[in-house]
Amino acid sequence: MMRVLIRLWHHTTRLVPVVFLLGCGVIVPLAPAAPLDVDRAVIDEQNQRIATIQKVHPAIVAVCMQGGQGVGSGVLIDPEGYALTNFHVVQPTGPLMQAGLADGVLYDAVVCGIDKVGDVALIKLLPKEKGKPFPYVKLGDSDKVRAGDWSLAMGNPFSLAMDFTPTVTYGIVSGVNRYQPPEGKGLLEYTDCIQIETSINPGNSGGPLFNMDGELIGINGRGSFEKRGRVNSGVGYAISINQIKNFLGHLYGGIDSDHATLGAAIGTANEDAPLTQMVVKQILDESDAYRRGLREGDQLLEFAGRRVNSTNEYKNILGIFPKEWRLPLTIRRGTTTSEMLVRLMGHQAQVIERKEPVPGQPPPPPQPIPKGPRPSGEAAKMYEARKGFSNWYFNVIEQKKLLDKFRKHGDFTELVGTWTLEGQYEQTDRKGPMKIVLTEGPDGTKVAMKLNIETTLEPLRQTDLRLQQEPIGSGGLMMAFYHYRRFLTLGAKGFEGLFAYGGYAPFYPFPRDGSEPKSLAALRVDCDTMITKHGSVECRWYFARTDATLLGFETYVAKDADNLDDRDPCEVYFHDYKDVGGRKLPHTIDVRFGNKRYATLTVTNYNLAK
C-alpha cells in the first residue's frame, strides 16, 4: 500500500511540468499530426539516452533464489557469463542460484568470488548452449565521474518484473568519493562510493550504475533509507567500479577476499583546528608499516597517490584495496618528507572471529535448497568449497589461465637436474663472481651459493630460522631460489601447502641499476599473482598482467616469526629476460630485504640440466 502511495505521489508531482508544457502549447493550435515543438537538442539527447539503455539492456541480471524468486540485481561483464552483484544479494542464495536476463530466460548460476566488506560478489551464469556468448557491458572509469553527471540505474526493484525485464531510472550523481561506515559487524563498508539521486530501491541491490555512454561505473547497493522506511529517499550509493577493479582478480579467482588496515590508527591532529592534519595516533608493532618506519606522530600527506585531508578521505583510500597489497605512503616528520611502500594487513579475520556464527558466509556448508528445481548437475559441479575461498573451482580455472600464458615464455618441467647459475654479484660495498647451484633429487636437495663467501642450505632438513634466512641480510635468498626452481619445474605438484591464484596486485620493481628511485609510486606494475606454500615457507609470485612475464617474487621464510624483523620477505626482482635454449630467463636479479637492497646478481651463464 505504502509503495503504491509513494509511486502515485511521484507520478503526480512529475506530471506537473508536463502539464505546464502542454498548457503553453495550447496557445498555438496544434494539428494532431504536427510534432511538438521540441528543441532538436532535446530530441537528440533523448534518442541517445534510449540508445544507451537499449545497448546495455540485455546484460542486466535479475538474481534469484533457486526457483526464480527475485533477491536482487546484477550485470554481466564478460561474454563467458560472469556477472557482478552485491555480496548481500548472494548471501541468502548460497553458492548456487538462478539468474534471469532481459530475454526472459532463467539461467543457472554459481558464486565465484566474494568481497564481504566491499559488498561485492561475482557470479557466473551457465549458458543454455555450451559456448554461447552472453551480452555484456563495458567497465568505465569511476574516477572520472563527477557530481552533477547524469547516470542510469538498472535492475529489478521490488522484484517488479516477473519476466526479468529491467527497470531503468535516470538521475544525477550527487557526490563522489563518499564514505559510508560499515553496516553491522564490520561488513558492507562503502568506501569511495558514488552517491546518486537516481532512484534505487530494495531489489536494485547489485544492479549496475551506468554513465550516459553505457559504461559501468558502479554497483548499486545501499541507500539512506532510515527515514522513509525501506524505500528511496533521494540518497543512494553505488560501489565504484574502480574499487571493484582492484578486487576483480580475487573475484574471478573464487577468493573470499578481504579489505585491509594499515596497522595504524590515523586521526585528525586537532579536531578544532581550522585545517585538518592527519597523523598517526597509534601503530601496531607487528604491522608492516612499523617495519617500514612509520611512527606515532608522523603526518600522513599522501596515500596510494591521493592526498589525505580528513578521516573520511583516509578511509576512502584504504577501503578500496585488498589486503596484502603494497601501496606508497608519503609522510612528514618534522621538516622531512619521505615515501615508503607499505603492505596492508587483513582485518576481516578479527571482525569475523568476534561474531559467530558467520551470517550466511558463502561458502557455508551447502545449504538446504529451499524449493523449486534442484540445480542442474553442471552448476553443482562448478562449486568446490575450500577454506579461504568462496569457490575453489574458479581458482583452479584462473591458475590454469595464468600458467598457460606463463608457459609460453618457456617450459621447465623436464629440467629436473642440477641448475647452475654463474655470473657476478654486486653489493653496496663489494662485488665479485657469483655461482648458485640448485640440486634436487634422491641424492639430496641442496642449494649452494657463492657470493662473497660460500653458503649452503638443505631446505628440507634445515629448521633453524637463522640458517634458513642465509645468506645473512638477504632474508633467505637460497630458500627463494629453491622455491623458484620448484615453481618452474614442478608447478602445483611442488607445493603441498597451497598453490593458488591470488588475484591482482601491484608490484614495484626497483631500477635494475640499483639506484634509488625518485618516486616509489611510479614503479608500480599491475600483476596477476600466485600464492604458494611449501613447508613453512610462503611465496607470492608476480606476473605482468600484460604478458604473464614473471617480474619477481617474495619469499616469506617465517611470516609469523616472533622476532618481528624476521617477518619481512626476501624480495627477488627479475630483469633482462633473454632466451636460453628456447626459454626466457632473467639475466639481472635484484634482491631486497626489509628497506634495503641486498645484492644485484648478473647471470652470464645458465646451465639447467634435464
Place this chain on the structure above:
Amino acid sequence: MLTDPPGAFFPQLRTAMLTRTIWVGIVALLALLPAPAVGHAADPLVDVAQKANKKLVKLFGAGGFSRLNNYATGIIVSPQGHIITVASQILDTPDLVVHLYDGTRLQAQVLVTERELDIALLKVKSPGKKFEDPLDEPLEYFDFLAAAKRPPAEVGDWVIALSNTFEIALRDEPLSVQRGVIAAYTKMAGRRGVFEFPYTGDVYIVDAITNNPGAAGGALLNRKGELIGIIGRELKNTLSETWMNYAIPVTGKAEVVQRVLLKDMNGNIVKDKDGKEVYEEKTVTVTMAQFVELGMQGKYKPIEGKTTIGGIGGYHGILFVPNILERTPAYIEDVVPGSPADKAGLRPDDLVSFIDGEPVISINAFHDYIKKRTRAGTVIRLEVRRGEVLETVELTLEAHPATSPSAPAPAPPKQ
C-alpha cells in the same frame, strides 16, 4: 532534458529549412553538426554544482540526540561571512561551527532570526579574531539582494539542490547535488496544526526528495546556478503522512497581522472610556531581502508573534512546583480554589504537557505562552499527564484577581 542557450539557435534553423530549398536545409543541417556536443558531456550541471559548493557551508550545532540532528547547511551571502540558514534548534548553542568548501573550520554566531520567515542570519569569524573583524580572506558568496530582484522561478523550471543531506559531507567534501523540477509555487495551506511551520508565504515545492535531515538551509538553484530558494525543514503533512520537499524563495515574504497598542500622534497609549488600553491590528510585510539586508547591517528587528498581545496574559490559577531549573517540568503543585484551573478539574501532580497543541517544555515556556498569547476570556486547551494517561482540559482564562500575585511569577514554594 531541456537545454539552455545552444538550443535557442535551432528554431531559426528549422524555419530556414522549411522556407528555403532543401539544399539550403542540408547546409543548415551540416552547420548544425558540430553543435550537438550539447549532449551530456557538456552538461553544465557539474560546473553549476562545483561553483555553488564554494558558496555553501556545512553547519554544526546543538542536537545530536533523540532524532534531533546537530547538522544543517548554510548559504554564504556576503564576502565577510554572513550566512543564512533555517531557524532550527541547531542554532541554540554558543558552539556553532561551519566547515567551508575547502575544509576550513570556523566559529559562527547567530546575528538575528526571523520566525515568520523561518530564517536565521549567521556570521563567521577568522580564528583568533572577533566576529566584528573582517575575515582574513573574503569568501565566495551568493548576492542575495540581486537574487531577490529576479522574478521567481516558474512551475516546471529545472532546479538543482545542494545540501549536506544526511551529513554525508564533512570538512572539504562537497555537498550532495540533486536535480528536480518546481512542481508548485504555493502557500502550504493549513500549516498550523497540520504543519509545525511558522512561514505563511509562498514556497517552491520540488519533485526531488530534497528535504532530508541536514538539508535545511541548503540552496535551490536554477540551471544557471542562480540562487532561487533556501531548502526548508523536514515537514510532514500530518493529513497525508507525506514528507514535504520545499524551499523558501529568495523572493519570499510573509504578511503578519500584529496586534499592537494603539498610540496617539505623540506616542502616548490611547485608553478607552473605561481606562483600558486599546489594541489595533496592523499588517506588516516582511521580506527575505529586508531580513538579509538589514540583518547584515545589524538593523533588523524581528517581528513579534502576530498573536502577541502583550501584557500579563489571562489568569488561570495554576500554582506550579518551585521553578528552580531553567527547564523545570510544568508539574502542578496546587490550584487556586475557584480559579479556572480548579473549575477545569486540574489537580496537584498533573504534568502540563501541551498548550493549544504546542509542547510545554518547562514552567517558563508555559508562562511565556500565557503572557504572549492569551488574555482574559481566551480559551486554552491543555493536555496534562495524570499518572499514565493524557487528559485534555479546557480553561477559560479570567482577568487577574486583584489579590493574586502578578502572573507569570512562579508560585512560592510550599512550607
